[in-house]
Amino acid sequence: MKKSIIALVSILSFNSLNAQEYNLGGNKFRDNWSIGLNGGIVTPLTHSTFFKNSRAVVGLDINKEVSPVYGLTLESNWTINTQSRMAAQKSGTAFDGFNVMLLNRLNLNNIFAGYNGQRRLFEVEAVGGFGWLRLNDFYEDGDGANHLASKAGVNFNFNVGEKRAWTIAVKPAILWDMSMWDADREKSHPNFNANYANWEITAGVVYHFKNSNNKHYMTKVRAYDAAEVNALNASINSLRQEVDNEKTNTQNAVNLLRKEEQKSADLERALQECRNQGPKVITNNKKTLESVVTFRQGKIVIDASQQPNVERIATYLKNHKEAKVNILGYASPEGSAEVNERIANQRAEAVKNMLVNKYRIDVRRITAKGQGVGYMFEEPDWNRVSICTIVED
Numbered sequence: 272m273k274k275s276i277i278a279l280v281s282i283l284s285f286n287s288l289n290a291q292e293y294n295l296g297g298n299k300f301r302d303n304w305s306i307g308l309n310g311g312i313v314t315p316l317t318h319s320t321f322f323k324n325s326r327a328v329v330g331l332d333i334n335k336e337v338s339p340v341y342g343l344t345l346e347s348n349w350t351i352n353t354q355s356r357m358a359a360q361k362s363g364t365a366f367d368g369f370n371v372m373l374l375n376r377l378n379l380n381n382i383f384a385g386y387n388g389q390r391r392l393f394e395v396e397a398v399g400g401f402g403w404l405r406l407n408d409f410y411e412d413g414d415g416a417n418h419l420a421s422k423a424g425v426n427f428n429f430n431v432g433e434k435r436a437w438t439i440a441v442k443p444a445i446l447w448d449m450s451m452w453d454a455d456r457e458k459s460h461p462n463f464n465a466n467y468a469n470w471e472i473t474a475g476v477v478y479h480f481k482n483s484n485n486k487h488y489m490t491k492v493r494a495y496d497a498a499e500v501n502a503l504n505a506s507i508n509s510l511r512q513e514v515d516n517e518k519t520n521t522q523n524a525v526n527l528l529r530k531e532e533q534k535s536a537d538l539e540r541a542l543q544e545c546r547n548q549g550p551k552v553i554t555n556n557k558k559t560l561e562s563v564v565t566f567r568q569g570k571i572v573i574d575a576s577q578q579p580n581v582e583r584i585a586t587y588l589k590n591h592k593e594a595k596v597n598i599l600g601y602a603s604p605e606g607s608a609e610v611n612e613r614i615a616n617q618r619a620e621a622v623k624n625m626l627v628n629k630y631r632i633d634v635r636r637i638t639a640k641g642q643g644v645g646y647m648f649e650e651p652d653w654n655r656v657s658i659c660t661i662v663e664d
Contacts, residue, residue: 294492295339297484303336304480309442311473313350316445317465326367327351328473334376339386339489342376344398348471352407370446372402372422388491390435396426404448418450419461424471436487438477446471510604514646560587560661564622568603568652571617573625581622584659585630595636595662598622601645603654608643616641622659 297303309332314325330348337343352367377397404420424444431437448467479487495503562580564573573581588594600619602611623639626632645654 294494296490296492297482297486298338298489299483302482302484303342303489305334305336305438305477306480307332307334307438307440307475307477309346309348309473309475311442311471313348313446313469313471316468316470321470328471330473330475332475332477334477336489339381340378342378342396344372344374344376344400346370346372346374346402348372348473366407368404368406370402370404370420372400372420374398374400374402374422376426386489386491388489389486390430390438390488392430394428394430396428398426398442398444399423404446404450406448416450418448421447421449421463422471434487436479436481438479440475440477442471442473442475444471444473445469507604511651514604518646560584562659563656564618564659565656566618568605569614571614571621573621578625581625581659582630584661585626585632587661588626588632588636589630591661591663593663595638596626596632597660597662598637598639599658599660600639600641601647601654601656601658602641602643603651604644605651612641612643614641615643615645618656 309328309330311328312325313328314321328348328350330346332344332346334342334344348370349366350368375398378394379397380391380394399422401419401421404418406416406418422444424442427441429439431439446469447463448469449461449463481487482489484490560583562584564577564580566572566577567574584596588596598619600615600617600622602615602618604611606614619639619641623634623637626637627634645656647656647658648654
């Protein structure tokens, strides 16, 4: 027993050192609970025919994962009364035995291969613990007896579903009745004896409740130290300064362009006067409309508060059959260029899909394209937008 405890402490210490490179998301006390239903057979370990002396068993368990390696299970199994424990004795109850066990579980995959951030498709757990065993047909008077019990086994877990919320488990184990009586049946003492043990082979299904991280399992979150955070902040501030410089250069270029346009307009006016032509009135019946749809950080779904901005464009397009709309998607500067490019495209497509699917606008009248990181606003967060501009021929 002492060697087993030392081995368990060593395994948990190894896992603790391995987990220092990252933090675990969804590892609060109210997280990582699950409930399971089991069914199978139980049969004596020795001196009996395996199937002939087997009895059906059903059970319920409540589980808590303390870490990716270690977990606890409170299990209760009931043995269905299909035959008596001894030929001359009969039990008058539907269940001739039941037990309540507190079991320790060690995830062998995560111990030896490390935790990759979610449950694997197939995992193996070592299980062991102690509990209370009640036998209803042990004595001739039919009163039954309470016993100390121990259990050791292996769980073969198949984690199914995209969210890994369900586990199908096959659970072979050995259950010891540890209350061995003296010859005069006056005293008992705990002992592991194969003659007082049963094979317990069950299978069951387990449902894992959702955690605070919106997952059904623990997730790996990288731990940043102060130096890394300071370096990232310095890099962000440097990029912001570059953006401000570019804005200044762009504004200067716009001002210069406006001056040149004014000169061009003055020359055109002088030319018209030289030709002694009357003023030519140009009527522009085109209408312009622009609408901005704002997104939350990292999101590509249009919030309900932003849908009126999309409906505004849809209404105009329905009333002006010749008009078209150009949608440009943007992202704020957080994240990599590749991620920002993808998010910008998805935001433009989100507005396009709403116009087509909800408002029945012809897709041929819509152009949608991502522009990567936007620099229209000084606040980076304001650049998470899709800008819709009406175009008329």
